[in-house]
Amino acid sequence: MTQDTLGRIVATEPGDGHIRVASLLGTQTLTLRELYRRSGRVARWLTGQGVRPGDRIGILAANSLEWVLLDLAALRLKAETAGFEPGKFAPTGDLIRRYGIRLLFTDRPAEAPGAVPIGEVTEVSQRADLDGVPLRPVTWGPKDVTTVKFTSGSTGEPKGLGATAGSIDSSLRAVQQIFEHGPGDDLFVFLPLSLLQQRYWIYSALLHGHDVTVSTYEAAFAALRRVRPTVVMGVPAFYETAKRQIEARMRRAGDGQTVGQAARAVFGDRIRYLWTGSAPAASSMLRFFTEAGLPIYEGYGLNETCIVTKNHPKAHRDGSVGQVLPGKEVLIGEDGVVSVRSEHPVNDHYAYCRPGDSERVFGPDGTVRTGDLGYLDEDGFLFIRGRADDVIVLDNGKKVIVRPIEEDMKADPAIAECVLFCPGQTELVAVVSPAAEPADEKAIAARLALTNAVRAADERIGRAIVADPPFSIDNGLLTSQYKPKRGRILDVYHDAVHDPEEGIHAV
Structure with a gap:
């Protein structure tokens, strides 16, 4: 039984600590004890709506207190959740039927039977008359599925994956062992709660008595200044944006402000x-924040594996994604592809996918083939070189790993993202997303020349196409975790990539 984490969460009132939920309108604060009490009321109300252990509720909404309450209420009923990312899914009857949803809570207009406005959860959570009936005790076993999560997906329909209680327990224990979160900490999260890992930090607060702040991406920077967290959980694109904000502050202040102050x-x-x-x-970017006095630690994991490796204060190495965490084993194949074996796997198959998808990723014993190229050094630090799918083979047989070249281009402040293609397998063409509008084409040309200067002939970029508008989630060129969608980008810029006259040419 996973009594160390989910068992304690569902059965034990938490200690000290607070949850803050931030929006552009302000910040709402509850004690963790009040959060627990309110989640119990929601759980009793869900029972009255016919939700039973093993049933599934769906949540299609932006980050909110109601999202958190529904997730905790489901845990206390041993019901599954399915977190749907707004913008990627619509609250329709087809969605409810496809994923076996008993009730779908949403902040979007919806008329489908079974769709419930998520705002109703606020009133339910404050109903004292729901306090009287005790909840039936539940037990989460290691292989019990708590939630269905969906891959961010650069192409096609997202794959659904049932996450086991054992994988959550294992990841939370490993992270707590190295970071020792506790009273005085406030962990700040702003990525969609439909991404299971974002909910880990709420579970951690309930277990270890620290604060947690949940925000939306839109409100993140305003909320940071208000709540003053001790830990921020963010993707690289967020920190790149923060880096530009800090640099802009320093330019405005002249010599009157250090990078640390900014x-x-x-x-x-x-x-x-x-x-x-x-x-x-x-x-x-990593070096910038560390030198500013805000140490930043990179890690590695997939939906299919949870957290696999992590740099941390006691063990970190530049260029790596950290040492392997307890409960995980990293295997490097003869082709250099990283596979991961877990003591408590997330699962051994997708719950929703196209035929053959599960077999391409999961081995018979649950080992996950990540598709990433990498190696382990003598001290067990993992280094990722790129995606196996992103190795370009030129017409002369030369294999080019594109990630290091793309990272060289992205090192320039004028460039937010860079994706390489190879039309006709003869020359590398970059599609560059500028960091600001209008694009600084002079700076992009200079970075193109600088990148090429340190590369062998086969690894030099012939042209750079400047994306207009820049890549974003809204225009479908970035995933919800701010990763470029290579296939979609090529679709949009196909003609320019294949036209030898287009773009900024290397000199």
Whole structure:
């Protein structure tokens, strides 16, 4: 039984600590004890609506207190949740039927039978008349599925994956062992709660008595200044944006402000460390924050594996994504592809996918083939070189790993993202997303020349196409975790990539 985590969460009233939920309108604060009491009321109300152990509720909404209450209520009933990302899914009858949803809570207009406005949860959570009936005790076993999570997906329909209680327990214990979160900490999360890992930090608060702040991405920077967290959980694109804000503050202040002072003006004055993962982080960005006095630690994991490796204060190495966590084993194949074996796997198959998808990723024993190229050094630090799918083979047989070249381009402040293609297998063409509008084409041309200057002939970029508008989630060129969608980008810029006259040409 997973009594160390989910068992304690569902059965034990938490100790000290608070949850703050931030929006552009302000910040709402509850004690963790009040959060627990309210989640119990929601659980009793769900029971009255016919929700039973093993049933599934869906949540299609932006981050909110109601999201958190529904998730905790489901845990206390041993019901599954399915977190749907707004913008990627619509609250329709087809969605409810496809995923076997008993009730779908949403902040979007919906008329489908079974769709419930998520705002109703606020009133339910405050109903004292729901306090009287005790909840039936539940037990989460290691292989019990708590939630269905969906891959961010660069192409096609997202794959659904049932996450087991044992995998959550294992990850939370491993992270707590190295970071020792506790009273005095406030963990700040802003990515969608439909991404299971974001909910880990709420579970951690309930277990270890620290504060947690939940925000939306839109409100994140305003909320940071208000709540002054000690830990921020963010993807590299968020920190790149923060880096530009800090640099802009310094330019406005002239010589009157150090980088550390400017960084604290953005993040507050209590930062213990910054956490990043989900996508490759530029070494220049990591170095910037560490030198500013805000140490930042990169890690590695997938939906299919949970957290696998992590740099942390007691063990970190530049260029790596950290050492392997307890309960995980990293295997490097003859082709250099990373596979991961877990003591408590997330699962051994997808719950929703196309035929053959599960077999391509999961081995018979649950080992996950990540598709990433990497190696382990002599001290067990994992280094990721790129995606196996992103190796370009030129017409002369030369294999080019694109990630290091793309990272060289992204090191320039004028460039937010860079994706390489190879039309006709003869020359590399970059599609560059500018960091600001209008694009600084002079700076992009200079970075193109600088990148090419240190590369062998086959690894030099012939042209750079400047994306207009820049890549974003809204225009479908970035995933919800701010990773470029290579296939979609090529679709949009196909003609320019294949036209030898287009773009900024290398000199």
